[in-house]
Amino acid sequence: MPTLLRQHAEELFAEELTELQKTESGKRPANWQLTPQSVVTYLIGGKLKNGFDITPKYIGNRRLMEIAVATLTTDRALLLYGLPGTAKSWVSEHLAAAISGNSTLIIQGTAGTSEESIRYGWNYAKLLSEGPSESALVETPVIRGMKDGKIVRIEELTRMGADVQDSLITILSEKSLPVPELNTEIQAIRGFNIIATANNRDKGVNELSSALKRRFNTVILPVPDSIEEEIDIVQRRVASYEKTMELPVEKPALQEIRRIVTMFRELRNGVTQDGKTKIKSPSGTLSTAEAISVVNNGLAMAGYFGDGQLKAADLAAGIIGAVIKDPVQDNIVWQEYLETVIKTRDDWKDVYRACRDL
Known part of the structure; x- marks a missing residue:
């Protein structure tokens, strides 16, 4: 039987939905499969009374999901x-x-x-x-x-x-x-x-x-509040993608994900993480979804055209492609960020070299 590229949520998380049905005791609205409380648990994640773990689908403000x-x-x-x-x-x-x-x-x-x-x-x-x-x-x-x-x-x-x-x-x-x-x-x-x-x-x-x-x-729905929250989202979605696509690559190092998320947040917010340096923002949104896409593309590069370990060189093209949507305006923003921020960070020298070479 052919392997589906992407299953629907109700198929992929069928076990979680079944376990939630087993353990809930509240009243369900007409034609609902779960109670409202269980729906929020399914979205936010948590541990059920029987010890079963529900993975978070949305990492953010619980109150938004309740509303x-x-x-x-x-x-x-x-x-x-x-x-x-x-x-x-x-x-x-x-x-x-x-x-x-x-x-x-x-x-x-x-x-x-x-x-x-x-x-x-x-x-x-x-x-x-x-x-x-x-x-x-x-x-x-x-x-x-x-x-x-x-x-x-x-x-x-x-x-x-x-x-x-x-x-x-x-x-x-x-x-x-x-x-x-x-x-x-x-x-x-x-x-x-x-x-x-x-x-x-x-x-x-x-x-x-x-x-x-x-x-x-x-x-x-806002962008993630903190860098740790955004890193967690990227990690979880990348792990799911890697499992589905069966890429011949090692699990991406947290350091690489953190650097991409940091770059995207700084360019999005127009200021470095420490608040000391103001920078220009590009025309694109540089969303969490784009950060996930950059890491996934890097994994494919590392798995099929590299040594199986995710490195800065595997990510560089994806980063530049995500940032530079307008070839004139965004290129100026990117070059300025590359020279004034990335170049000055000692532990980002590999990122600087990989991006500069492209």
């Missing part, structure tokens, strides 16, 4: 908002997996997403031969979520046009979807809700209308 889960027990939809790379999609997937046992009811928002992607479409062959009928109706993830009482995920909501976004208003307020061609409507059963994600830094973003904003409870 997100509490929102989904009500009739309000949830909007996860923030900078790119702050785990919005990751949290959305795990929320749906823990609540509904199914994270695959998803709509990807783009500039080309149409209203039919949210409401419904038609099988035009049947439509022409039979006319409008239930069998000719093509159901969207929203319709399936409404019928089954499950969570529906909408990625990058603000990338959709305003007219497409507003097609959600009736669904969120009335909990029903009119189908005038069949003179009927689809009504949502309990358990149905929507988790949408949006970021505030991309180009091509469309503002949400006031009417739609009122129907969402917004939870802003």
Whole structure:
């Protein structure tokens, strides 16, 4: 049987979800697989009464996860908002997996997403031969979520046009979807809700209308508070990637991860970790997700084109590629940081040489 490149959250963490179901004693909302308290434990991690360890999926403020889960027990939809790379999609997937046992009811928002992607479409062959009928109706993830009482995920909501976004208003307020061609409507059963994600830094973003904003409870996911928190996130995600891809490389040294996270945080914040030197910030976000990507790329370089040990030379290209998005402006920022910060650190000489050589 072929090995999947990436399993859905409910498959990858099936054992944890089962153990949580075994040990919980509170009341579950209608059509929820777990109690709200267990959903938060699944996200934040912890040890169960029977000694079973739940791995953290979100490393950050527990209260944010409690607010997100509490929102989904009500009739309000949830909007996860923030900078790119702050785990919005990751949290959305795990929320749906823990609540509904199914994270695959998803709509990807783009500039080309149409209203039919949210409401419904038609099988035009049947439509022409039979006319409008239930069998000719093509159901969207929203319709399936409404019928089954499950969570529906909408990625990058603000990338959709305003007219497409507003097609959600009736669904969120009335909990029903009119189908005038069949003179009927689809009504949502309990358990149905929507988790949408949006970021505030991309180009091509469309503002949400006031009417739609009122129907969402917004939870802003921040960048990690501390460097240790961010290092922990990168370590965990890299370990998961390494295991899945079966790379012929040794476990990355903590020092390399710490240096990448330090670089990204300093360039992102515009000041060195000790607060003594102000530096320019590049045009990109340099998110935690990008730090993870740089380490993963370095592991591939070390495993297939190196000696199996992650070194600065394996990471240099990924670092430069992440920082320099604008070839003129960002290159100036990077060269200044390289010469005034990296070069001055005695234990970063290998990073300086590797990056300078590129």
